Amino acid sequence: MDVTVGGGGHAAALLERLLPGGFLIGLDRDEEAVRAASARFAGQAAHALILHETFANLPRVLARMKFSEIDVVLADLGISSRQIDAAERGFSFRNDAPLDMRFSKTAPRTAADLVNTLAAPELTRIFREYGEERWAGPIARMIERRRPLTTTLALADTVRAAIPRAHWPRDIHPATRVFQALRIAVNDELGALADLLRDAPAVLAPGGRFAVISYHSLEDRAVKHAFRSRESFEILTKKPVRASPEEVARNPRARSAKLRVLRRKT
Numbered sequence: 434m435d436v437t438v439g440g441g442g443h444a445a446a447l448l449e450r451l452l453p454g455g456f457l458i459g460l461d462r463d464e465e466a467v468r469a470a471s472a473r474f475a476g477q478a479a480h481a482l483i484l485h486e487t488f489a490n491l492p493r494v495l496a497r498m499k500f501s502e503i504d505v506v507l508a509d510l511g512i513s514s515r516q517i518d519a520a521e522r523g524f525s526f527r528n529d530a531p532l533d534m535r536f537s538k539t540a541p542r543t544a545a546d547l548v549n550t551l552a553a554p555e556l557t558r559i560f561r562e563y564g565e566e567r568w569a570g571p572i573a574r575m576i577e578r579r580r581p582l583t584t585t586l587a588l589a590d591t592v593r594a595a596i597p598r599a600h601w602p603r604d605i606h607p608a609t610r611v612f613q614a615l616r617i618a619v620n621d622e623l624g625a626l627a628d629l630l631r632d633a634p635a636v637l638a639p640g641g642r643f644a645v646i647s648y649h650s651l652e653d654r655a656v657k658h659a660f661r662s663r664e665s666f667e668i669l670t671k672k673p674v675r676a677s678p679e680e681v682a683r684n685p686r687a688r689s690a691k692l693r694v695l696r697r698k699t
Contacts (some may be wrong), residue, residue: 434506436460436488436568436629439513441470447473447482447505455504456480462487463538466513487537489625491632493634502638509646512616514686524616526608532582534616544615545583553577562615563651564625571595588612602698613649615680626652630659634666637697642669644694653691660695669694 435444438459448457452468457480461467465487468607475483488508496502516536517525523533523544532545547559560569575595582588590639593601601607617623621643633643647653653673673691681688 434458434460434489434503435509436491436506436633437509438483438508439463439466440515441473441483443507443509444470444481445473447507448477451612452470452480452533457482458494458498458500460488462492463513463516465519466515472497487625488633489628491629491636493635495653501636502641503636504636504638504641506633506641506643507646508633508644510622510626510652511646511648511686511690523585524612526585526612529586530541531582532588532615534619536620540620540681542619544588544619545581545616547618548576548588549581549583558619560611560614562614563617564610565650566610566614568596568600585612617651623651623655626655630655634663634695634697639695639697639699640692642694643694643696646690646692648689648691653693656693661692663695665698667696668699670694 435447435457437464438444438461441459444457444459448455451457454603457474459470459474459481461470461483462485464485469485473485474483484494495501512524515685516522519527520530523530532543532548534544544555548556551559553570553576554575556573557569560566560572566572572592572595576582576588579591582591587610588611589606596607632650635641645656660666670693673693676684676687676690
């Protein structure tokens with residue numbers, strides 16, 4: 434199972450190893466990703482099935498398909514280039530767009546809903562916990578003074594105004610951590626990850642592997658601690674596997690990726 438199938442890159446590599454006798458299940462809660470992956474594997478229906486589903490519902494998906502065990506579960510927790518590059522999705526401040534940030538259009542709240550309705554203390558908590566943002570309090574209060582904020586650039590400008598110029602980070606845009614925090618909150622990413630970390634090891638066949646690629650410290654800590662807590666499992670990556678310089682040169686967004694792998698012993 435590729436539980437974050439996206440455009441199907443990882444899934445295609447997995448399927449190549451599975452043929453001729455294996456079967457691939459791909460999940461994604463982004464409707465556009467499901468359409469793209471379904472089109473990519475349209476000619477391989479006997480070996481691949483793509484579903485519009487969140488990995489938080491992994492046991493329900495397997496029960497519905499009458500699978501009791503899986504050999505490999507792969508989760509790539511990063512936001513996809515397709516999502517970032519689609520300005521209208523509101524994930525990035527590179528273009529002015531509505532503050533959306535939902536992985537699925539069926540999600541109940543957008544980033545604009547959170548920014549314009551939550552009180553400053555709750556916004557502060559979100560920015561501090563999910564973005565590890567040092568200036569969370571001043572940013573939240575500035576948002577409260579300036580709202581309504583409905584576009585990505587309006588929010589980015591508000592964040593910049595809240596942080597003293599001398600304290601802007603050198604290597605990232607000042608609003609990067611706030612955008613990350615809002616995206617995590619909108620999509621309940623850490624809650625869904627907790628469900629996956631609880632459920633995926635239980636569905637592995639003996640010798641089966643659970644691989645997770647994370648991109649920031651909140652995710653990586655959760656994965657590391659969950660793996661360490663599992664008895665009858667072996668951690669195959671004593672240290673997380675990082676992208677090589679050659680891979681980063683080809684794909685700069687892989688720079689922060691960390692891969693950890695867990696194997697079921699019996």
